[in-house]
Amino acid sequence: MSGSDDKIDLTALKTFSRWTPVTIRxxxxxxxxxxxxxxxxxxxxxxxxxxxxDLMERFPRPAIKFVLARLAIDYLREIFYPGNVEVGVRVVGxxxxxxxxxxxxxxxxxxxxxxxxxxxxxxMAARSSVPLLDSIRHDLLAQIDH
Numbered sequence: 001m002s003g004s005d006d007k008i009d010l011t012a013l014k015t016f017s018r019w020t021p022v023t024i025r026x027x028x029x030x031x032x033x034x035x036x037x038x039x040x041x042x043x044x045x046x047x048x049x050x051x052x053x054d055l056m057e058r059f060p061r062p063a064i065k066f067v068l069a070r071l072a073i074d075y076l077r078e079i080f081y082p083g084n085v086e087v088g089v090r091v092v093g094x095x096x097x098x099x100x101x102x103x104x105x106x107x108x109x110x111x112x113x114x115x116x117x118x119x120x121x122x123x124m125a126a127r128s129s130v131p132l133l134d135s136i137r138h139d140l141l142a143q144i145d146h
Contacts, residue, residue, distance in 0.1 A: 008092050008144075010104045010114035011076070016088025020047035024083045034078040041071060044103050044115045047087035051101060052119065058136055063125040066099065070118040077112040085112070091143040097121050097129045099140060 009015055028039035052066045079085070086106045093100030098120045105113040123130045132140070 008090070008102060010088075010102045010116075011111040012104070013088070013106065013109065013111075015102075016090055016104060018047075018051065018089050020050050020087045020089065022046050022085050022087060024079070024081050024085060026081055029081050034080055037073070037075060040073055040075065040105060040113050040115070043085055043087050043105055043113075044071065044073065044117065047089040047103055048101060048117055048119075051089050055099075055136065058133075061123075063123055064130065065122050065124055066119040067122045068117060069098065069120045071115065072117075073113055073115040075113050077107075077110060079107045079112050083107060091140050092116065094132070094137055094140045094144070096131050096137075099132070 022043045024035060024039070028035045028042075030036035048068075056065065084107075088104040088106065090102055091099065092102040098118055101117050101119070103113075103115040103117070104111050105115070120129050121132050122128070131137075
């Protein structure tokens with residue numbers, strides 16, 4: 001994985017320049033009265049899909065998409081309804097056919113969870129992974145350094 005940086009601190013607000021606000025729903029709570037672990041996956045999804053939407057608009061072939069290959073979440077603090085979270089997202093690694101994004105989920109300026117996703121560039125018609133375009137790969141690698 002080129003450009004992967006294990007030193008990126010996903011718990012720090014300053015790490016992120018892109019943010020997605022998400023409202024905590026009443027249904028996000030579980031029997032223990034706090035936001036359930038699966039709700040965090042939805043918060044990360046909201047941020048991930050916005051980044052991938054922007055990226056996909058640059059692909060000349062509409063049959064090319066990104067498919068989620070891996071999602072890993074580290075839960076740091078519990079949170080409660082009602083409220084909002086802000087999900088920071090950034091590129092943390094780029095492969096030949098894949099993109100790794102990192103996330104920080106913040107509630108009242110506290111990092112309550114971090115996550116990483118691996119998305120694979122996928123040709124929907126051929127049903128197989130394909131390499132990233134060189135121009136997009138270059139731009140993604142440049143984002144790791146910022």
